[in-house]
Amino acid sequence: MKVLILCTGNSCRSQMAEGFLKSFDSRLEVVSAGTTPSAMVHPLAVKVMKDVSIDISNNLPESVVTYLKDDIDYVITVCGGANENCPVFIGNVKHRVHIGFDDPAEARGTDDEILGEFIRIRDEIKRDFYNYYSNTLKPQL
Secondary structure: OOOEEEOOOOOOOOHHHHHHHHOOOOOOOEEEEEEOOOOOOOOHHHHHHHOOOOOOOOOOEEEEHHHHOOOEEEEEOOOOOOOOOOOOOEEEEEEEEEEOOOHHHOOOOOOOHHHHHHHHHHHHHHHHHHHHHHHHHHHHH
């Protein structure tokens, strides 16, 4: 089963979600991409995932164009706030799902407050993606 996690920059939320889904079940083929990929995965996303023993330090943001010709079972968008436009995947996909989260890269405040926002979003992604995996993806494997 192939899962594409899609957002705009592919630097935080989609990378964390990819890491979690892969950790839940190695049988899943999980990739992530963005419509306007960032130059790199956000360093705080790497840090907070490392804190839960998931290494995304070698991941690179990818363009959604890479996957347009692929057959995808699930496309999951993770954009969140009202100011953010959720990208649409126009390739061959069986199921489209939205599980939205605030963008931790937009956090403002002290270093500790910004780190706290990354931790909060990481924990929400873990919770929501585990629930989705348990209730939808796992029963189909």
